[in-house]
Amino acid sequence: xxxxxxxxxxxxxxxxxxxxxxxxxxxxxxxxxxxxxxxxxxxxxxxxxxxxxxxxxxxxxxxxxxxxxxxxxxxxxxxxxxxxxxxxxxxxxxxxxxxxxxxxxxxxxxxxxxxxxxxxxxxxxxxxxxxxxxxxxxxxxxxxxxxxxxxxxxxxxxxxxxxxxxxxxxxxxxxxxxxxxxxxxxxxxxxxxxxxxxxxxxxxxxxxxxxxxxxxxxxxxxxxxxxxxxxxxxxxxxxxxxxxxxxxxxxxxxxxxxxxxxxxxxxxxxxxxxxxxxxxxxxxxxxxxxxxxxxxxx
Numbered sequence: 001x002x003x004x005x006x007x008x009x010x011x012x013x014x015x016x017x018x019x020x021x022x023x024x025x026x027x028x029x030x031x032x033x034x035x036x037x038x039x040x041x042x043x044x045x046x047x048x049x050x051x052x053x054x055x056x057x058x059x060x061x062x063x064x065x066x067x068x069x070x071x072x073x074x075x076x077x078x079x080x081x082x083x084x085x086x087x088x089x090x091x092x093x094x095x096x097x098x099x100x101x102x103x104x105x106x107x108x109x110x111x112x113x114x115x116x117x118x119x120x121x122x123x124x125x126x127x128x129x130x131x132x133x134x135x136x137x138x139x140x141x142x143x144x145x146x147x148x149x150x151x152x153x154x155x156x157x158x159x160x161x162x163x164x165x166x167x168x169x170x171x172x173x174x175x176x177x178x179x180x181x182x183x184x185x186x187x188x189x190x191x192x193x194x195x196x197x198x199x200x201x202x203x204x205x206x207x208x209x210x211x212x213x214x215x216x217x218x219x220x221x222x223x224x225x226x227x228x229x230x231x232x233x234x235x236x237x238x239x240x241x242x243x244x245x246x247x248x249x250x251x252x253x254x255x256x257x258x259x260x261x262x263x264x265x266x267x268x269x270x271x272x273x274x275x276x277x278x279x280x281x282x283x284x285x286x287x288x289x290x291x292x293x294x295x296x297x298x
Contacts, residue, residue, distance in 0.1 A: 003135045004070050008052035010142040011095040018093070023145055025155060027100040034093040037085040038291075041241045041277075044075040046101045046178050048166065050130060050138055054094030055087035058125070061228025065127040067096070072134070073127040074166065076177045077192050079227060080237040081125070097142070099162065107179040109163050116172040124177075124226045128170055137161040184222045187212045191223060195231060199238040200262040205231060239263070240276050247285045254281045
């Protein structure tokens with residue numbers, strides 16, 4: 001059995017039903033889907049995602065990233081995305097794992113690893129082919145799920161090896177953005193965090209730029225380079241995702257949800273919701289409730 005097939009076998013063994021499965025590895029989550037799914041929005045945290053079986057697509061702004069078996073993606077900031085499983089069957093389900101990055105562990109390791117010489121674009125999400133060394137490291141980490149006595153001792157070392165492979169790979173510079181406190185990308189990270197805390201409130205680009213110590217033009221340019229969208233588009237996605245969650249989970253009506261997330265006009269909210277999710281709010285929520293299996297966030 002090759003390394004990727006063994007990774008898929010371990011995931012399948014520990015996730016018997018569709019959905020997300022927390023594990024005894026603190027920052028590792030396993031995902032399974034036996035069917036293709038509808039596009040579902042979510043906010044990705046700084047993390048690694050490795051697909052072991054099946055395929056999915058993730059949309060960030062105007063960019064589409066496709067994952068196939070053996071491809072991994074990293075996220076360096078909290079980003080609103082839309083994910084969809086596009087290849088999965090009951091006999092061969094979609095299987096993947098998420099590893100949330102530990103900033104302290106990553107920061108300490110980055111101090112000991114020379115930075116790559118080749119520059120890379122600042123985009124906060126990317127997808128690459130996993131090399132043999134990264135797959136080996138992931139497999140060593142997952143094998144610890146079957147060895148609970150060794151897990152607390154060897155788990156941190158296995159996790160560090162994965163971070164080392166990422167730091168020394170094609171995304172090494174991008175990985176360092178997660179722990180950097182200086183430079184334009186760090187300022188964009190501060191802007192992302194500020195919007196995440198204040199997205200329900202009205203704000204201007206000038207106000208946001210002042211908050212993070214940038215000029216409005218520089219903020220607009222660098223924010224779009226990292227997130228593939230403008231700050232106001234970023235805010236809109238967070239508002240719409242929040243409203244969808246309120247209606248789906250808490251049963252709040254459309255008008256109340258619109259006002260709660262910061263819209264002043266329910267009709268404007270409904271128009272933007274339909275453009276983003278493909279259907280009016282009430283119809284979209286009814287569809288999600290009727291087919292929960294199609295709503296797995298990949």
